[in-house]
Amino acid sequence: MSDPTFDGSESPAEIAKAAIDWFGKQSHGPDFSIVYKDSIPLMKYELQAGDVGFICLYD
């Protein structure tokens, strides 16, 4: 997938959204996904650390 194009008028929030969208479309493990909550993209993934499982959500 090619990088998005910018014309210099983008706000930091728009660049961050482009980064999350771009990253979400790259190939990742099945435990990774990008979800949207109130139009805000959130990065969600699950980790298994020995006997303990974690679900992490980043905004």
Next chain:
Amino acid sequence: MLEAFYEDAVKIFDENVKIVPIEPELRAILLPHIAFSGMTMMLSRLLILQTQLFLENADDARLTTSCVFLHSLVSQSEHKKSVGRSVSKMVRQLIDESVAKLAKKKRDFLVGFVNDQPLLHIPTSVGRPLGSTKSEEQRAADAAQFEQQIEDAIRSIINSGQTLTKTAVAKLLCGGLNLKTGTDSSLSVFGNKLKRLKIDYPAIVERVRVVK
């Protein structure tokens, strides 16, 4: 979290154009790309670092638990001071090893990443320790090797019909561009190397011409 990186992108741009200047009008168009690059890097690394965090957490727990247990053993000893000193020394070594392991992991990642950029290179092998000097034997060997390279370069220039100049020899052996000034630095690099290795350049030129 990601949006804040935009300010870092501004700083990265402004600091680095001092090293390699570019047209000021490119600033607006390049800033989003720099920010985007950093933001995607943060996202990619987050997945890896999050996993490492659990492993490091376990390592730290092992070390601190060992310390607590050792401390309780020392407290039961009849020779608390001497045993405490020995145990402290051992624990300090464990801490140093743990920190070195983390630093190595970070360095390996950063150096590996930089070395993936075709025009940048960070040596990965261990070089001469900082502040140490070359042995006389090594310096003599380096000088002999460089003298041979100079002779070969001089012959190559003469045989190709070019005018033999010190600049032409320097370009063959020490070609390079000064990133700060954009000028060819080969002659000064060559001159510095001759001085450092105590090589008599005119004598080599004379020797090659006589032999020819």
